[in-house]
Each structure stands twice: as C-alpha cells, then as structure tokens.
Amino acid sequence: MIVMTEGQKRAIDAHGEKTYPNECCGIMLGEVLGDGTKVLKELLPVDNSREDGEQYHRFEIRAEDLLKAEKVAAAKHLDVVGFYHSHPDHPSKPSEYDRSHAFLFYSYIIVAVEKGKAGAFTSWELNKEFQFEPETLEIE
Numbered sequence: 409m410i411v412m413t414e415g416q417k418r419a420i421d422a423h424g425e426k427t428y429p430n431e432c433c434g435i436m437l438g439e440v441l442g443d444g445t446k447v448l449k450e451l452l453p454v455d456n457s458r459e460d461g462e463q464y465h466r467f468e469i470r471a472e473d474l475l476k477a478e479k480v481a482a483a484k485h486l487d488v489v490g491f492y493h494s495h496p497d498h499p500s501k502p503s504e505y506d507r508s509h510a511f512l513f514y515s516y517i518i519v520a521v522e523k524g525k526a527g528a529f530t531s532w533e534l535n536k537e538f539q540f541e542p543e544t545l546e547i548e
Contacts, residue, residue, distance in 0.1 A: 409544040410438075410490065410515045410531050412448040417547050421526035423453050424494030424519045430463035431456055431494050435477040436515065438489040446489040446515055452477050466505065467493045490515030490531075497521070500528040502540045510534050515543055 423432040434453040438446050454473040458466045469491065481488055491514060495501075500520040502510070510516060512534050520528040531543040 409444075409546060410446045410448060410517075411546045411548065413548050416448055416451055417529060419451055419453075420492050420517060420519055421529070423492075424496075424521040424526050425524055427456065427463075427494065428521050428524045429496045431458075431465065431467040431496060433467040433469055433491065433493040435469065435474065435488060436490045436492060436517070437477065437481045437484070437486045440487055440489065448489065449486055450480075450484070451492070452480065464496060465498070488514070490517065492517035492519070494519050494521045494526075497523065500530040502532050507534070507538070507540055510538075510540070512536075512538075516540070517545075 433456050434451055436448050437450040438448040440446055454469055456463050456467045457470045458468045477488055495518055500518040516532045518530055519526050531545040532540040533543045535541050
C-alpha cells in the first residue's frame with residue numbers, strides 16, 4: 409500500500425497535464441512502515457530524458473536524477489519509494505515496457521491524461537514473478 413495526500417495527487421496530475429502530449433515522470437520519496445506501507449512525503453519531478461520523438465509514449469529518468477534523489481532522501485532520512493509517470497491518451501495501466509524496466513519493492517504510479525486532462529490514477533507493484541499487480545492507493 410502507498411499513502412499520499414490529495415495535494416500530492418494534484419501535483420502529479422498537474423505535471424502530467426503540463427507535459428501533455430508527452431509523458432511526465434518523477435521520483436517519490438517517503439517512509440516505509442514496519443508493515444511495508446509506503447508513506448509518500450515528497451515528489452521530485454524530473455525531466456523526461458527520452459529523445460524527443462519517443463516522449464509521447466516512453467519516459468526515462470537519468471541516472472544523475474536518481475542519484476540526486478537518493479542524496480535528497482538520505483539527507484531527509486527518507487527513502488526512494490517509487491516513481492510516477494503519465495500515459496497520454498492511454499489507460500493508467502503499465503505497459504510491457506513499464507514492466508520490463510521496473511524493479512521489485514518500488515511503487516509505480518500512473519496517471520492517464522486524456523486530451524490534456526488528468527484522469528484515472530493508479531499504483532502498481534511488481535510481484536515475485538515480475539508481473540505488475542495493482543497496489544492499494546490511499547489518498548488522504
């Protein structure tokens with residue numbers, strides 16, 4: 409399960425709308441509770457580093473951006489708990505590309521952006537068979 413605020417959800421929605429018709433992406437920092445629940449504390453929007461002609465259906469986070477996020481998290485006694493991105497004019501379900509580039513443990517939030525307007529909002533985790541399963545998403 410991942411827990412976030414309504415303001416954090418609105419920020420992800422707004423990022424997806426701003427970058428439409430391309431995919432947005434960002435890194436999520438938070439705390440992991442003893443039961444495995446991830447509590448989102450901070451969003452770090454990053455530039456989609458895919459080449460221009462691919463950004464409409466792919467995102468990529470530079471290693472430097474991830475390293476910076478790890479340093480920010482450590483300084484705040486937080487962890488990188490996942491990543492978010494948008495699916496312009498596509499459902500908020502992970503693609504095969506998303507699955508093949510994902511890692512265990514992390515949450516993957518996807519917001520569908522239809523014709524420039526944020527819509528369906530979901531979270532996913534890889535299971536031990538490296539398949540995505542819906543993750544419970546609690547918005548406070």
